Amino acid sequence: MENINELLNKYFSGTSTLEEEKILKKYFTSEKLTTEHQAYKPLFDVFDLEAKVTYPPANQKLTNKKRFHLRTFLYTSSGVAAAILLTFWLFGSPAMQSDYAIVNGTRINDNEIAQQMAQEKINKVETMLQGKLTPLESLQTVKNRLEPAKRIFEIKNDILDIKHKLNFE
Amino acid sequence: MRMDTLQFKNRIIILSDKLFRLAKSILQNEDEAWDAVQDLNLKLWEKRIQLNEIENIPAFAMRSMRNLCLDVLRQRRNNDHIGTDIEYQELNPYQQTERNDMVTKIQLLIDRLPELQRTIMRMRDVEGMEISEISYITQITENAVSVNLSRARQKVREQLITEHSRVEERIWRT
Numbered sequence: 001m002e003n004i005n006e007l008l009n010k011y012f013s014g015t016s017t018l019e020e021e022k023i024l025k026k027y028f029t030s031e032k033l034t035t036e037h038q039a040y041k042p043l044f045d046v047f048d049l050e051a052k053v054t055y056p057p058a059n060q061k062l063t064n065k066k067r068f069h070l071r072t073f074l075y076t077s078s079g080v081a082a083a084i085l086l087t088f089w090l091f092g093s094p095a096m097q098s099d100y101a102i103v104n105g106t107r108i109n110d111n112e113i114a115q116q117m118a119q120e121k122i123n124k125v126e127t128m129l130q131g132k133l134t135p136l137e138s139l140q141t142v143k144n145r146l147e148p149a150k151r152i153f154e155i156k157n158d159i160l161d162i163k164h165k166l167n168f169e
Numbered sequence: 170m171r172m173d174t175l176q177f178k179n180r181i182i183i184l185s186d187k188l189f190r191l192a193k194s195i196l197q198n199e200d201e202a203w204d205a206v207q208d209l210n211l212k213l214w215e216k217r218i219q220l221n222e223i224e225n226i227p228a229f230a231m232r233s234m235r236n237l238c239l240d241v242l243r244q245r246r247n248n249d250h251i252g253t254d255i256e257y258q259e260l261n262p263y264q265q266t267e268r269n270d271m272v273t274k275i276q277l278l279i280d281r282l283p284e285l286q287r288t289i290m291r292m293r294d295v296e297g298m299e300i301s302e303i304s305y306i307t308q309i310t311e312n313a314v315s316v317n318l319s320r321a322r323q324k325v326r327e328q329l330i331t332e333h334s335r336v337e338e339r340i341w342r343t
Contacts, residue, residue, distance in 0.1 A: 011322065012322045012323055012326050014318040018299065038333070039329060040329065042271040042275050043325065045272055046272055047294045050276070050295045051190075051295050053190050054189070055185040055203075055206060056199070149211065152211070152214075156174055157178065157182065159174070160174055160178050163175070
């Protein structure tokens with residue numbers, strides 16, 4: 001036990017060798033500990049535990065990426081839906097022969113005025129949507145472009161595995 | 170001789186676990202650590218011809234990994250004026266009750282050490298690296314490595330002892 005205390009002192013003053021630290025690790029991860037040493041056990045358990053952490057494969061990570069996709073999808077789809085609804089609202093159904101618009105409850109039959117008003121509304125919506133969607137689009141493009149780059153290593157590993165197997169057979 | 174894919178796999182990809190643990194300790198974020206390992210792999214692949222001239226590839230990869238992570242930390246600080254790299258500090262009562270498990274508590278203690286100290290402590294105690302290797306990776310002298318290592322271990326010890334006697338006291342009182 002005196003030996004362990006001596007090693008502990010060396011350990012905490014940063015002067016122990018790797019060999020001595022191995023002895024400590026072995027001692028503290030075993031079950032036979034004196035009461036005075038109990039306090040240090042969790043420390044060595046942490047080292048043992050952390051050494052087992054492995055590099056997670058691609059499919060096990062990035063939960064926020066999925067959330068990102070969903071959010072983009074919702075933004076884009078609501079934008080598109082709004083645009084479609086607006087088109088029908090302004091032009092009526094495509095089956096109708098003439099263009100008209102209803103402004104504040106009154107129907108405007110004059111084709112030119114209706115079209116002009118509709119065009120104005122569409123332009124307005126378009127600029128609004130563009131302003132809101134552009135950053136999302138560019139984010140998505142960047143993500144998409146990066147995607148193949150991240151795959152390179154998975155693919156490479158797969159190819160290597162295949163090559164390996166071919167060589168063995 | 171050029172490093173081919175098989176050699177690259179056997180010499181670099183094989184280090185992924187170690188590199189990931191280092192990145193995770195520095196960045197304190199698993200997703201960012203994952204990305205950092207991927208970035209490093211790409212960079213090393215591009216420089217695979219030069220890699221043949223390097224004597225100790227694992228140490229070189231660890232050094233590059235740390236430098237890349239430090240760049241990420243620097244960028245993070247520039248983007249966000251409130252530093253996300255938490256330095257050493259006392260736990261508040263809320264955190265204490267929340268993280269009642271000793272092992273998690275100690276991990277948190279190590280995470281709260283300054284970056285250099287926690288990196289050195291983990292490279293030594295988790296990865297079992299020689300002081301000379303750590304000195305090469307962190308680009309400081311061997312003496313400075315030992316000083317930082319002992320400071321880190323001392324700080325953890327102090328908190329560990331306080332924590333332990335607090336828990337003991339509670340057990341005896343009930």
